[in-house]
Amino acid sequence: MASCSVRRWRQLALWLHVTTSVAWMAQALAIFVLLTTSLTTDSQAVAVSATSMAQVLDGRLLAPMANASAFTGFMLAAATGWGFFRYRWVLVKFVITLTQLHLGIFVLSSALADSATAAATGTRGPAVPLAVGSALMAGAIAFQAWVSVAKPWSTTRWMPEDRRQVAGTAPRWVFVATVVGVAADLTIAGLLGHPAPLISLAILGTWLVLRRRQSHTSGHAGGSPALR
Template identity: 70%
Template sequence: MAASRGVRRWRQLTVWLHVVTSVGWMAQALTICVLLTTSLTADDRAVAVSNTASAELLDMRLLAPMANASAFTGFMLAAATPWGFFRHWWVLTKFAITLVQLYLGIFVLSDALHESAAAAVAGTTGPTRAMVVGSACMAGAIAFQAWLSVTKPWSTTRWTANRGRGGAPRTAPVWVFVATVCGGLLDFAVAWLLGHPAPLLSLTILGTWLVLRWRAERRESRPEPVAA
């Protein structure tokens, strides 16, 4: 009983951390959208430079660490609970959207912000309308994911029916949720100190648990020996 209470408590803390970082991610995306919009429409070059530089700073110091922590806790909640990644369409949709957001945010928007900040200082150019639209779409996608989490629409996927006799995956032991909360917070602190995200601990925790769960599922799926 004490073990189940511990799992429930730390699972709730994981959900709390996921919600807080997701809201923070969306808030920073909206803030960057406003800063870039103001930079585009500003007549004063100093205002445009300042707003673009502020957008870049927010992206590296807050948005990126929030995004990584949100994605990490979301992935762990799927991997460490009976929800899984591919059993329900709403979870699979959130998973796919998060991967796209991380790719676009890390490899497209962040690079574009860095180049625009440098260009704004040089007086050559600044942020583009595509960057404004991209940051707004990022915030909208997070809001849509929140709706999915609340309503849990649609049916289960065909992977649920084809899972076999193993049924839904079990909830992970308490140490998995403890590691998720502590690892997410530590990686956020490291990102704050370094000035850029470095989610090495989060990736290690996620990878370790996925391997352990895969091995456990393989053992459970083996046919029972027939008595002589």
């Protein structure tokens, strides 16, 4: 019964990861459409409206969905035997996600504000590279979806030679916390109008610390660090 409950909560966390990833890609495509509209229209009012709406979508939908997708993906890797570095396809997804988060937080958001200001003055500003970047973002998410299904490539050098040393599935509370954390942070983002994934970060950090301590304890005891 306990293992069945763990499986159900794990499946719910996986469902959240898939749906938020699809939402992330959908918003990236929507921003691409809005930015290309601002570039091709002859109406300054339409250009201003399109870039302003792209900025709203980025702050209220794309960023919260991106944070939720990344958090659930990281938790599924940390709370199961997949890990972050044992399989090449997981490592590729991990690197792509970190890159997208960095570009989205430090490049896309501020550039969208500059683009909206430029559109109000009748110039294009950074709309062209932003449109290309949003299309590439959607394409990268689609590629990650294929990687998740196909699971190509072999294991990395960080995979233990004895597979029994690989940690098993985490306790149920980890997946419950993952689901609750996503719901809480999305609610906070909706109320604030911008993402604030503090709860998700706290949950991820707590589990990584606990997992490391349990792994060291099991290693010193000479047994398998399974967390089932």
